[in-house]
Amino acid sequence: MPKDWFEWHDLYNSEPKLQQRLQIVREYISHSLDVSLPGIIRVVSVCAGDGRDLLGTLSKHPRAKDVYARLVELDPKLVERGKLAIESAGLAKQIEFVNGDATNSSNYAGAVPADIVIVCGIFGNLADEAELNRLLRNLSLLSKKGSLIIWTRGETKDIRHSDTVRKLLREADFEEVSFKLTPTGDMAVGLHRYLGEGSALLENQQLFVFSGTPNRAAQPVFQTSGE
Numbered sequence: 001m002p003k004d005w006f007e008w009h010d011l012y013n014s015e016p017k018l019q020q021r022l023q024i025v026r027e028y029i030s031h032s033l034d035v036s037l038p039g040i041i042r043v044v045s046v047c048a049g050d051g052r053d054l055l056g057t058l059s060k061h062p063r064a065k066d067v068y069a070r071l072v073e074l075d076p077k078l079v080e081r082g083k084l085a086i087e088s089a090g091l092a093k094q095i096e097f098v099n100g101d102a103t104n105s106s107n108y109a110g111a112v113p114a115d116i117v118i119v120c121g122i123f124g125n126l127a128d129e130a131e132l133n134r135l136l137r138n139l140s141l142l143s144k145k146g147s148l149i150i151w152t153r154g155e156t157k158d159i160r161h162s163d164t165v166r167k168l169l170r171e172a173d174f175e176e177v178s179f180k181l182t183p184t185g186d187m188a189v190g191l192h193r194y195l196g197e198g199s200a201l202l203e204n205q206q207l208f209v210f211s212g213t214p215n216r217a218a219q220p221v222f223q224t225s226g227e
């Protein structure tokens with residue numbers, strides 16, 4: 001991985017754009033829980049970091065006890081921190097933090113189809129539009145009709161990357177429920193509903209490649225604003 005993702009999480013303490021992004025993501029998770037049918041709510045988080053978006057929401061949400069979640073994250077220190085937060089919230093029986101490769105379908109076995117799929121901090125770390133499209137299409141493996149998907153994308157000075165995300169989501173059978181830019185204007189957060197039927201999860205499928213950076217050789221030169 002090109003970055004120290006554990007250190008990257010420290011930016012949540014100082015960067016308004018990340019703080020505002022987190023606030024919107026939590027608002028969308030909270031809304032998704034609000035509109036969930038009675039009974040178990042299945043959540044998966046892809047490249048979950050330390051899980052602060054979901055865990056911070058559950059700490060205040062009346063449906064917390066209905067949530068069964070699988071968070072998949074590669075960095076062991078982030079997983080350790082997430083697990084501590086899960087234990088101190090009394091959610092250890094419901095929330096599973098897998099220290100593994102979120103790009104491999106096997107790490108979602110038994111946890112999908114999910115009612116809520118969190119894909120935050122990923123789209124800006126894919127090589128190009130084709131790879132983004134591959135990931136969006138593969139969300140059908142984690143989803144069922146009506147699943148809610150929460151995503152983020154950093155904008156750059158000259159390019160509204162979120163326009164591409166929204167276009168590809170439409171083409172992949174998702175309808176937009178809500179979309180917001182952070183007040184800083186450089187982070188986009190979306191909430192989409194899956195309208196397709198979902199597909200069976202096969203073992204050991206590569207859902208996408210987290211390259212950590214866009215493929216500059218294949219795209220016009222632009223200034224990256226991160227995730």
Ligand SMILES: C[S@@+](CC[C@H](N)C(=O)[O-])C[C@H]1O[C@@H](n2cnc3c(N)ncnc32)[C@H](O)[C@@H]1O
Pocket residue numbers: 001005046047048049050072073074075078100101102103119120121122210227
């Ligand atoms: C930009 S951070 C986003 C973290 C979190 N989703 C958030 O929004 O705060 C990207 C995360 O992806 C994780 N990651 C990168 N490649 C991964 C992989 N193949 N499998 C699981 N996690 C991965 C990194 O360790 C990092 O925590």
